[in-house]
Every structure is written in C-alpha cells, then in structure tokens.
Amino acid sequence: DAMVIQNPRYQVTQFGKPVTLSCSQTLNHNVMYWYQQKSSQAPKLLFHYYDKDFNNEADTPDNFQSRRPNTSFCFLDIRSPGLGDAAMYLCATSREGTGLSPLHFGNGTRLTVT
Amino acid sequence: GIQVEQSPPDLILQEGANSTLRCNFSDSVNNLQWFHQNPWGQLINLFYIPSGTKQNGRLSATTVATERYSLLYISSSQTTDSGVYFCAVDRDSGYSTLTFGKGTMLLVSP
Numbered sequence: 001d002a003m004v005i006q007n008p009r010y011q012v013t014q015f016g017k018p019v020t021l022s023c024s025q026t027l028n029h030n031v032m033y034w035y036q037q038k039s040s041q042a043p044k045l046l047f048h049y050y051d052k053d054f055n056n057e058a059d060t061p062d063n064f065q066s067r068r069p070n071t072s073f074c075f076l077d078i079r080s081p082g083l084g085d086a087a088m089y090l091c092a093t094s095r096e097g098t099g100l101s102p103l104h105f106g107n108g109t110r111l112t113v114t
Numbered sequence: 115g116i117q118v119e120q121s122p123p124d125l126i127l128q129e130g131a132n133s134t135l136r137c138n139f140s141d142s143v144n145n146l147q148w149f150h151q152n153p154w155g156q157l158i159n160l161f162y163i164p165s166g167t168k169q170n171g172r173l174s175a176t177t178v179a180t181e182r183y184s185l186l187y188i189s190s191s192q193t194t195d196s197g198v199y200f201c202a203v204d205r206d207s208g209y210s211t212l213t214f215g216k217g218t219m220l221l222v223s224p
Contacts, residue, residue, distance in 0.1 A: 033211070037155075041216075042200060042214035042215065042216055042217055043157070043200075043214060045211055045212075048211060088155055090157065092157075097204070097206070097207065097210060097211070098145060098147070098202075098204045098210070098211060098212045099144040099145045099204040099205070099206045099207035099210055100144075100145070100207050101162070102147060102159050102162040103147060103149075103159060103202075103212060104159060105149075105156070105157040105158075105159070107155070107156050108155050108156070108157075110155070
C-alpha cells in the first residue's frame with residue numbers, strides 16, 4: 001500500500017546532541033510537511049516543501065532545519081535539541097496543497113530529550 | 115488568521131451511542147478536512163469535505179460552507195472510535211496550509 005513512513009517510531013537524544021528524523025513516501029505527492037505535536041495540542045506546522053520549494057513557518061525556531069533530497073524523502077534536523085523539543089513529530093504529504101487535496105500523515109516519531 | 119473552533123472539547127459515550135461533533139470557522143474556506151487521532155498517536159484522514167455530505171461506514175460529515183460550519187456524525191459508536199477528532203481548514207487553493215482546531219477528545223466506554 002502507498003503510504004507515508006517515518007523512522008524511527010521512538011527516538012531518544014541527549015540535550016544539545018543533533019538528531020535527524022526521516023520520512024519517506026510512496027504516494028508520489030508533491031508536497032511534504034513536518035508537524036510538531038505536544039501533549040493535548042493540535043499539530044503545529046513547522047515547514048513544508050512544495051516540490052523543491054521550501055516554506056518555513058514564521059515561528060519555527062532556527063534550531064529546526066529540513067532537507068528534501070528527492071520526491072520520496074524528507075528529513076527533519078534538530079541541531080541542538082532542548083527539553084522543550086520533546087514531542088511527537090509528524091510527517092505528512094498531499095498531492096497538491098491542502099486547499100486541493102487530502103493530507104496524509106505518517107505514524108510519527110516520538111522524540112525524547114534527556 | 116482564520117479561527118477554527120471545535121465543540122465539545124470532551125465527550126464520553128457509552129458504546130452504541132450516537133454523537134455529533136461540530137467545527138465552526140471564522141472565514142470562507144477552500145477546503146475542510148476531518149482527522150481522527152487514535153490513542154497511539156496515529157492521525158487518519160477521515161473526510162476531505164469542502165462542502166456537502168459524505169459518508170464512510172458509521173461516520174458521516176456535512177459541511178455548510180456558506181454558514182461556516184461542519185458536522186461529524188458518529189453512529190453506533192465503538193471503543194475503537196476513542197481518540198481525538200480534529201477539524202482543519204484551508205483558505206486557499208495555492209501554497210496555503212491547514213489551520214487546525216483544538217480537537218474533540220472522545221472516549222467510548224464498553
């Protein structure tokens with residue numbers, strides 16, 4: 001089945017130690033998104049790629065970076081994780097923008113910062 | 115920006131009961147989507163419904179775009195329906211993104 005795959009499911013990192021989360025998709029969708037979700041909150045968009053065009057949300061900290069080397073893969077880099085960055089990180093895709101097509105989420109990576 | 119309000123914030127049901135979740139939005143939208151997040155954190159897209167009514171099994175949704183609201187109906191609820199239901203809207207058809215409501219947390223007890 002075509003899907004959005006995130007690895008790993010759980011990630012533990014140390015305070016200040018860089019970490020990379022990965023996402024791949026077999027849907028061949030143009031748009032890929034990274035969301036951060038903390039307990040009892042709605043997902044919060046960090047950034048998204050429309051094809052190769054990168055779109056950063058205004059309030060996304062500089063500590064968060066992203067790479068999309070090809071259509072299928074997208075990475076979230078946290079350069080110096082703090083305790084406040086512990087959260088569920090959700091990758092999602094849509095065929096076109098969400099004004100025109102459904103959003104499909106991966107299973108998420110739950111990040112713990114020790 | 116656009117405001118999305120969901121009600122009720124929490125809901126407890128007995129298995130087999132029916133329920134209606136509501137989503138109000140403050141401005142015209144190009145699209146509206148309903149999601150279910152299960153207790154393990156997985157988010158599933160239930161409906162892509164900018165207007166009209168759609169049904170999928172025991173779930174159905176209606177969006178009245180001119181009156182700026184959408185309703186999600188759950189009939190004959192099951193324990194597996196438990197979780198958080200999010201409504202999200204998109205104002206544009208271009209490079210815009212979804213604005214999420216705060217969600218309705220549903221607990222279905224056996």
